[in-house]
Amino acid sequence: MTQSTSSPEAPTESDYGTHPGAAANRVFRWLSTGAGALILITLAAVATFLLAEAWPAIAMGSEELGETVSFIKPDQGQSLMEIIGYLIFGTLVISVIALLIATPVAIGIALFISHYAPRRLAQGLGYMIDLLAAVPSVVYGLWGVAVLVPFMQPFYQFLADYLGFIPIFAPPESGEIFTGRVAMSAGIVLAIMILPIITAVSREVFLQTPTLHEEAALAMGATRWEMIKMAVFPFGRSGMIGATMLGLGRALGETMAVLMIISPGLTFSAAVLQPNQHNTIAAYIALQFPEANSMGVNSLIAMGLALFVITLLVNMLARWIVSRRKDFSGAN
């Protein structure tokens, strides 16, 4: 086998040396390292672009910016930062509505599919949910405007009439809700849009629950629901948070449906049933971009930077929630 030994019986180091497959192993290692590095490079490139392009607008005085950019109106007391503030608020309000509606429903569907439904029904339902994810957002927007908005209007009026004393449901000054093109409608449509991703991820997590833990709960006399509380939810907790954050990520960035549904405005109002109060960053950028001059584009990119930062913060928050009580995570 080796050429260097005089007696063929005596083994040498090279008998224990390189083996076939070593090269492939090395190549694969560098490929996967490269793929990992690519993520960091992309993220850094996006962040650098946003910072560099946003900077001229951020650095420019608000007077001067107001003169150059048509959608910033200093005479109405608006500066770039104020607009960003209003938009962050609007984005968060609409996303939170979407999450509050979508998360419980999605977890309910996921549990039904993973632990209650007969196998065949579960499969069919799973496909249906995945199909929901395939509907383009512009179609959701059209459906929202044509069907949901008129359908919801009487309910909004009801809420305003009976719960209007709560600031969230406060009606406009006239007391009448003339249009359903409000933050609430946008939130509902977004909820339907993020439902599939939260459902799909939660379902996968619930199916991963170790049979061992499920049987431990059942064997001590837990009902199905008690078993789910004892074994499935604790095991799937970080997965459910991850699923919700994925949904939130989509809700924060959604443009088309919001743009089509909402009657936009810039305020810090909590009244989600009033039109002309809220708008989201993404929808605002899409609305202003075609008419924007070069400094206008810089201003819009500054808003994009704000969206980037919010998304980053949301994800860090989610990580932090997941990492608390790591000892109890069930990963060991």
Add this chain to the structure above:
Amino acid sequence: MSKRIDINNLNVYYGEFLAVEDVSLSIEPKSITAFIGPSGCGKSTFLRTLNRMHEVIPGARVEGEVLIDGVNLYGDNVDPVTVRRHVGMVFQRPNPFPTMSIAENVLAGYRLNNKRVSRSDADDLVEESLRGANLWNEVKDRLDRPGSSLSGGQQQRLCIARAIAIKPDVLLMDEPCSALDPISTLAIEDLMAELKDQYTIVIVTHNMQQAARVSDRTAFFNIAGTGKPGKLIEMNETPVMFSTPSEKATEDYISGRFG
């Protein structure tokens, strides 16, 4: 608290497949009954019919009767959830809830029946159950640590503590020592000997020395071949089974002349 179990003509199915055929036997209170037999002979499947855990698997069902002090567990008005609160179970692999602390694990089953437990009652029950499972001295200073931080043998004793915390009539053990080292195995066997003063214990084991050491009565299950149902070959006092069994198959298995 301990109760007698009589099984009459029990057939156990997975869907259309007959896994265990026509078993009739009696399990005495305040004693340890061991089920032995080769892999796949249906002894674990049979054990799981005694607390209706068998039917957790989709398509699984039984025909026949399991009487606990005369009450048929498969009667029309019997709820399997209630059955399991009377017939506790310990599994092959230790399965404490990883997201719960040691104390919470012990209380997990008790809380199902008693929504409000006062702090001092809970502390008393945790200590009593952990002492009952010979684990108290090892964990009393870290009751708020996760159950998964214990060693395998300790985890298994924690599972026994969790099972006896709800004061069951019967304790089923499905190969409780097969994932444990010899020292932990000995600890569990000692514990079983103490527990039989209060409970009816049924244990499935692959380890014939273990069956000979701990049990009062032994039942031998066998299978004619793959795809055939498992059957009860014979059952008797443990010393008799291991010295002068009446069936040739039992003698072959016990003396190791079996594949």
